[in-house]
Amino acid sequence: MVAAIARVMVDSPLPQLDRLFDYGIPPELASEAVPGVRVRVPLRSAGRFADGYIVEVVESGDYSGALSDLESVVSPIRVLTPEVWSLARRAADRAAGAATDIVRLAVPGRQVRVEKAYLADITSEPFPTVAAPVIDGYGAGVVEAALEANERLAVDAVPLVQPLPDGVWVGGWAVALARAAASVLAGGRTAILAVPDYRDQEQLEAALRAILPPECIVRLDARQSNPDRYRAFLRCLSDRPLAIVGNRSVVYAPAANLGLIAVWDDGDPLHSEPLAPYVHARDAALLRQEQQGCALMFLGHSRSTEVERLVEVGWLRSISPVPRVLPKIVPTANQAATDRLAAGARIPSSAWQVARTALASGPVLVQVARPGYAPGLACVDCHQTARCERCEGPLAQKTSRSVPACLWCGALAVEWRCSNCGGEKLRHVGQGATRTAEDLGRAFPGVRVIIADGDRPILSVGAEPALVIATRGAEPVAAGGYRAVLLLDGERMVARESLRVAEDCLRWWSNAVALAAGGATTVLVGVGGALASALVTWRHADFARSELADRRRLRFPPAVRVATVTGTVEAVAQAVERTASALQLDRSDVLGPVDVSPTTVRTILRFDYSRGAEVAADLRAQVIRAATSRRKPAVAGKGTAPPPPPLKVRFDDVEPFLDS
Secondary structure (H helix, E strand, O other): OOOEEEEEEEOOOOHHHEEEEEOOHHHOOOEEEEEEOOOEEEEOOEEEEEEEEEEEEEEEOOOOOOOOOOEEHHHHHHHHHHHHHHHHHHHHOOOOHHHHHHHHHHHHOHHHHHHHHHHHHOOOOOOOOOOOOOOOOOOHHHHHHHHHOEEEEEEEEOOOEEEEOOOOOOEEEHHHHHHHHHHHOOOOOOOEOOOHHHHHHHHHHHHOOOOOOOHEEEEEEHHHHHHHHHHHHHHHHHOOOOOEEEHHHHOOOOOOOEEEEEEEEOOOOOOOOOOOOOHHHHHHHHHHHHOOOOOEEEEEOOOHHHHHHHHHHOEEEEEOOOHHHHHHHHEEOOOOOOOOOOOHHHHOOOHHHHHHOOOOOOOOOEEEOOOOOEEEEEOOOOEEOOOOOOOEEEEOOOOOOOOEEOOOOOEOOOOOOOOOOOOOOEEEEOOOOOHHHHHHHHHHOOEEEEEEEOOOOEEEOOOOOEEEEEEEOOOOOOOOOOOEEEEEOOHHHHHOOOOHHHHHHHHHHHHHHEEEEEEEEEEEEEEOHHHHHHHOOOOOHHHHHHHHHHHHHHHOOOOOEEEEEEEEEEHHHHHHHHHHHOOOHHHEEEEEEOOOOOOEEEEEEEEEEHHHHHHHHHHHHHHHHHHOOOOOOOOOOOOOOOOOOOOOOOOOOHHHEEEE
């Protein structure tokens, strides 16, 4: 019997359409209508046509009435592969979201010219053979054997920088990931490598190019132009073994014969997807590994509490190699400097001495908390924080001569007046990267000063003496490593009100320490206690274990899962009450509601991991119910009232526990 029904995923933002629809396949499309292709289909309820993907072709369906036929097959290329669809469906169900939203992240928009060139250039030429490299620095064959056995690993990265054959210096973690990927490719399988941002991606690609042929490397990320991204995506559809590199969405890249998924620095917030259904790259990687049975590796200088939880429950195997040389880290109090030049730079005398000695042989890294001239401004008379008169956002200054501007809306505070006392003068609060550079430049006359931050991205610096002032996460790699590292603003970073503040600080500092040359001194200013001890002894796993134990006692994530429900007071109350009642959730695990805007509130639900599927299913039903009953009835003489804000559900949301 000839299959006559196509089951189609319709690309629609409406939650009630997040299911497969049955369509008839007309005879003229029988040869083209295959699973994975893009199609156009009629939507009777909307009275229009919609785009979609054929997920499967079957001989019969559940619907007994007459079916509408496919309107057309848009492209003959099977862009939605079975493994990506299965991953999208599972990830969406786990997060109470729509699979269409994830498919939109996974499959780039169609580029006709690129597609035509791809179809005309399909070739069966032999692919280059990749030799398996030796993965050193992580134990004798431990990682190689784990990759061969498709194990799930939590690996602590060794802090060092290494030169490549072309003279480029990269972090040791990039070389380790490149060798792991090459080992997988040598076995005829594909590796997917996810990193937080373009800085990490540049290092990893450089390490891959050193040991792999260029045709084996595919870059797939959101910074590419639409044609380039689609061209790279089409390359991933090949059955040839590839090393696919990108940011968080690369986890959804098509790869039927997948051998490895590796995620670098999973604690970085850039791995958290800001678009619905907000699936973290770590969670997508875990689901895909379970689905395709490949090896999985989480690599980082500092371990996240989420990874530590997976280690404790036995889902990941921990590998913590001991560095050949432990980083030399010296904590020091942020006390008044006795040296005149150190006092001018507002750093302890010991830090100034370390920097002065190190500058005789090479560059010195100075990590600061914030960019700009001053992270904050306050009224001179009453010391109240200066706020924007338009949106109440905090004011800041990029340089000493620039006009203060709002960090939220960007409005210039030209004629600012204090709302508390009426004062008109501002004073600086704290020191940003620019002001720190000015002060250190005076303390070290004649030394070149380099600023690296979001506005001035610098990926690498040479081996010549220089002061490199960098915000957290923006530190460039130095040739030969930094001769010293100063970690300033530690007390300000730790004072940030956040559930993750301790592990975030340890991660920021560890990544900076890893850029130091062997034997170089790192000075941690203004931080002591358990956090400083964990950094000095380089016992990150122990610190993550302690943090997780504290979260477990308080029933905070990741010891438990959480879901935030946001919407109008009535919608949130109904959804939470129905879910809590139906699933018999403990009332102590319903937190809120709290106001998030004049028209919306937010409530947090806490629950154990074993109940995640049923909570997600119930909350998804509440979202669909709210979406189908949002529009208010017409008021006499006024027409239909605008719909209220939609009910929004987000799982494993860190926002309620953060204050950036």
